[in-house]
Amino acid sequence: MKAALLSRPDPNPGISDLTCLTPAESRRLARIRHGGARRQFVAARHTARALVAERLQVDPSTVRLRQRCSSCWSDEHGLPEPVDETYVSWAHASQAVVAAVDRDAVGVDIEAIAQFRDASPGLVALMCTSDEAATLPSDADERARALTRLWTLKEALIKVGETSLGAMRDCHLGLVDAGQEDGTFQHNGWDLTTVEWSGLAIAVARLPGERRHDGHQGGRL
Ligand SMILES: CC(C)(COP(=O)(O)OP(=O)(O)OC[C@H]1O[C@@H](n2cnc3c(N)ncnc32)[C@H](O)[C@@H]1OP(=O)(O)O)[C@@H](O)C(=O)NCCC(=O)NCCS
Ligand SMILES: [Zn+2]
Numbered sequence: 566m567k568a569a570l571l572s573r574p575d576p577n578p579g580i581s582d583l584t585c586l587t588p589a590e591s592r593r594l595a596r597i598r599h600g601g602a603r604r605q606f607v608a609a610r611h612t613a614r615a616l617v618a619e620r621l622q623v624d625p626s627t628v629r630l631r632q633r634c635s636s637c638w639s640d641e642h643g644l645p646e647p648v649d650e651t652y653v654s655w656a657h658a659s660q661a662v663v664a665a666v667d668r669d670a671v672g673v674d675i676e677a678i679a680q681f682r683d684a685s686p687g688l689v690a691l692m693c694t695s696d697e698a699a700t701l702p703s704d705a706d707e708r709a710r711a712l713t714r715l716w717t718l719k720e721a722l723i724k725v726g727e728t729s730l731g732a733m734r735d736c737h738l739g740l741v742d743a744g745q746e747d748g749t750f751q752h753n754g755w756d757l758t759t760v761e762w763s764g765l766a767i768a769v770a771r772l773p774g775e776r777r778h779d780g781h782q783g784g785r786l
Contacts, residue, residue, distance in 0.1 A: 566771050568665035568673060569616055570762065574608030576600070582611050587629050593641040605657035613655045613664040617648045620666050644724075654724055661765055669772040672724025674717040678764050681712040691730075692716055694737040701740070710766070711740055714759045717768035718752075725770045727755060 586594065590610065597603050610630055618625035630653065634643030645653050654673045655664035665673040682705065689698050692715060702708045719736055722728045728736040738752055749758040751773075758769045 566667040570663045571612045572661040574604045578607040582607050589640040609655040609657050609662040613653050616666040620651050667771050670725045672721040672770040674720035675767045676713050676717050678709050678713045681709040684712050692733045713766040717766045721768040721770035
């Protein structure tokens with residue numbers, strides 16, 4: 566598995582970033598009005614293409630990313646399809662995007678910890694099991710960190726099909742050691758990794774197996 570983080574995406578994407586878009590991606594981008602969302606859209610795909618290309622040993626400009634929605638079958642959104650048997654996932658937060666590739670199903674998520682500082686009781690009830698909710702730290706910073714870890718880990722699990730938004734409250738991870746900077750643990754056969762970087766929590770769900778060659782290096786996870 567390899568993951569990469571791109572912080573503060575370039576507000577002016579290069580022409581190659583735009584010409585690498587598939588017709589489906591171009592159609593979707595054309596409907597996105599907000600500048601920040603457009604930047605995230607392009608940057609996420611740039612980062613994902615670079616990782617796929619590195620794994621397949623091809624030029625990134627030759628990689629075409631495709632998605633398929635399992636609800637409406639649109640090719641403009643939904644689960645990213647593997648590229649030549651390389652599985653890929655990406656996610657965006659306001660100031661950063663993250664992508665991951667693996668030889669089998671992989672899901673990645675990223676969120677700003679600050680977003681969970683004022684998490685409402687309703688959100689906590691939606692995303693936590695009752696045990697998780699009952700054991701959240703009382704300190705506001707630690708609570709936000711714990712919630713962001715849980716949210717990103719469960720979203721990563723949604724992306725590999727292990728849970729869903731509606732079933733988050735039944736997906737028990739327990740409180741991922743809030744005193745630890747990052748960690749990997751197992752859940753229902755998935756390897757889960759959670760990392761904090763610069764006010765962001767990043768989570769990856771993947772199947773165990775392949776020898777890891779990831780590590781903190783430059784912007785890489
Ligand atoms: C998958 C989901 C949890 C992503 O969370 P999010 O906070 O909105 O966005 P993130 O930045 O974390 O991730 C977005 C990426 O997840 C991936 N993704 C989208 N749907 C996915 C799915 N069903 N399975 C796995 N990955 C998916 C895409 O790569 C997407 O990138 P894009 O928006 O640039 O195309 C959320 O979009 C969701 O619940 N989708 C299901 C909703 C649905 O079924 N819609 C049907 C519309 S017809
Ligand atoms: Zn759809």
